Amino acid sequence: MGQPTQPTLQDVQAQVDRYISQYKEGYFDPQVLILRFCEELGELSREVSHRYGPKKKKPSEADGDMALELGDLLFILVCFANAQGYDLADIFERTMAKYETRDRGRWTPK
Known part of the structure; x- marks a missing residue:
């Protein structure tokens, strides 16, 4: 059998919409979603700081999982996009076109 598709x-x-739609509360308000995003970004920032920065974790503190922190950010971002009616694939394509045009000669090619 072949590899499963991503x-x-x-x-x-x-x-995400199926998951959120099973609850009466639905999507949080935009302000709450942005605050949640900032909270999750703070958790990722803390892990990056502990792993790569000068302030290491205390021996009693458990290691965090940066991949899961990224997943939390992704989930909240998708919630925000869904709640606002945004198509992330379209946004991604438009954003990549902007970077590929704006930064065409900015970096050293391999």
Whole structure:
């Protein structure tokens, strides 16, 4: 059998929507989602700081999982996009076109 296919951004947005839609509360307000995003970014920042910065964790503190922190950020970002009716695949394509045009000669090619 072949390798399983990776979900598309549309798949990700649909899966998050199915998950959120099973609860009466639905998506949080935009302000709450942004605050949650900042909270998750802070958790990722703390892990990066402990791992790569001068302030190491105390021996009693457990190691965090940076991949899971990224996943939390992704989940909140998808919630925000869904709540606002944004298509992340379209946004990604537009953003890449901007970077590929704006930064075309900015970096040293390999």
